[in-house]
Amino acid sequence: MEKPVYEVWGPELFDKIWSSTYFNEEQTRIISEALRASSLVLDLGTGIGNVAKRLVDEGKTVHGIDTSQQNLDYTSRKIGSPRFHPVLADAQRLNYREEFDGASCASNMAYFDDLERTVTGVYRALRANGLFAVSGYEADRMQEWARLTGE
16 A cells, blocks of 8 residues: 555645645634534544644644654644644544543544444443544545434
8 A cells, every 4th residue: 555645745744735725724724613512632634733633722732643653743743832732642532531521533534444443432431412524525434424323
């Protein structure tokens, strides 16, 4: 399997190119609006930190999950806030229990080989009435998403 483009380019170059796109801005806005009532958010595949930064700028505390230490280091510098907590982990193997009132995932569903395990882990991590905001372009995963969530 080929490396994803963000790994080939590195976080700095990927951020310069991706962050300026309308698609990225719209995803970030949608997730922000969906999680407006949340204060403690789990961000899956935090990557270059655009969603996490916006949420932190809005006053939320964000735990950013990523499998790349390089991405987490970059995002920590970019956000520069003690409200951002980088977590080197696989989002398919979450061990949280009712700790968050919100969760987000922007354009990463295609990278989760075990979508059911990922979604189950997120819902286990959410408190009662917590919200999982997902955005992206992974149309091939939407049928499985609908089956798992009953939507």
